[in-house]
Amino acid sequence: MTDGRGSSLLRSVHGFHVCERTRHPGPISAHPLHWRETSLLAPGPGQLLLEVVACGVCRSNLHMIEGDWAADGVPAINPIIPGHEVTGRVAALGEGVTGFALGDPVGVQPLWWTCEECEYCTSGREYLCHQRVITGEHVHGGYGQYMVATAAHTYPIPAGLDLIDAAPLFCPGITAFGVVDKLDVGPGDTVAVFGLGGVGHMAVQFALLTGADVVAVGRTKEHLVVARELGATRTVDSTDPAALEQIADSADAVLTFADSDAVTAQALRTLKWGGTLVTAVPLNLPSFPFNQGQVIKASILGNREQMRTVLQLAAEGKVRTVTERFAMSEAATALELLAQGKLRSRAVLHN
Structure with missing residues (x-):
C-alpha cells in the first residue's frame, strides 16, 4: 500500500x-x-x-x-x-x-x-x-x-x-439541510418540526437560519429541552392534545422526521391550507384533501x-x-x- x-x-x-x-x-x-x-x-x-x-x-x-x-x-x-x-x-x-x-x-x-x-x-x-x-x-x-x-x-x-x-x-446535517432547502420561507413565516432526534435538532437550526419562527414538536422531554437550547421559537409536547390544538392550522411549512402515522396526522393538522410538508420518512395517508391546496415533498440527503x-x-x-x-x-x-x-x-x- x-x-x-x-x-x-x-x-x-x-x-x-x-x-x-x-x-x-x-x-x-x-x-x-x-x-x-x-x-x-x-x-x-x-x-x-x-x-x-x-x-x-x-x-x-x-x-x-x-x-x-x-x-x-x-x-x-x-x-x-x-x-x-x-x-x-x-x-x-x-x-x-x-x-x-x-x-x-x-x-x-x-x-x-x-x-x-x-x-x-x-x-x-x-x-x-x-x-x-x-x-x-x-x-x-x-x-x-x-x-x-x-x-x-x-x-x-x-x-x-x-x-x-x-x-x-x-x-442528520445533510438530511436536515436538504429538507429545509426545499422550502420557500422567511421572516414572518412559521415552520413546525416534528421529530426532534438526530435529524430534527439540525432541522430546527437550519429552519431558524431562514428567519422563520420555528415550532419544535416532540414527545421526549429532553428533545424539547435541546430544541429550546438551539433557539426554537416555541416547543410543543406532542402527547398533550390541548397543546397540539393550539398550533392547528398555524404552520406555513411542516417538516417530519418521525416514521409514525400518528405524527403524520399531527403534522398535517398543523399545516395551513396552501402550506408545504416536507418529509424525510415514509408517509401513510388514508386520505389527502385536495381542496386545501397543500403540497407534500419527499427529501433524501x-x-x-x-x-x-x-x-x-x-x-x-x-x-x-x-x-x-x-x-x-x-x-x-x-x-x-x-x-x-x-x-x-x-x-x-x-x-
Missing part, C-alpha cells in the same frame, strides 16, 4: 478491529453485533483508506442490524460493518486520487458511490442515482478502526471542527454542494450538533439506548 508517491504506509498494521452485524439479525438486546479482527484493505483506484475517528449512530443502523430491511436486500452483504456518518483522517490514497493528502480530516456520508453518468448524477441530484451504493448497507461502514471510501464522495472537514462532533453533519454548505455553516458556528459520546466498543450500548428512546440527541462512537 502506498500514498501515490512510492512511500510505504501502515507497515505496522497487520489487522484491525471492526464491529459487524452477524449473519443472523435480531433485536439489539439479543446481541447481533460482534467484534473481530480483519485484514487491512488497500484502497482501489479512486478510493481512500480512512483511519476512523468517529461514526454517528443512526436509527437506520438499528433497522438494518435488527433485520427490518432484509426483505429489501439490506444489507447487501452479510456480515456487514454498519455506520454511514463517518469522520476520520486519510491513511492511504488509491491510484488516481488527487486533492487529498495523508492525515487530512475528512468525512463520509451515506452516499458512498454513484455512477456519475445518469441524469441524476449530472444534474446535482446524485442521491437519486439508481445505482447508488450506501455506506454501511451495501459496503462496509464506519463501526471500526479503518474504512475504505470513494474519493468522489469524501469531504474535507474545515479546520476547527471537532471530528467527533462533526460526524452527525454527514447524515442532499447533493455534494449542499454537503459542503453544511460543513461551512458548522465551521462558521451557525449550526452545531448535539452529541453523546461512546467508545467504539460501546456500539451495542448506544444502539440499545437509541432503541429505548433514551438518547438526548445523537450518539457518536469514537476510537
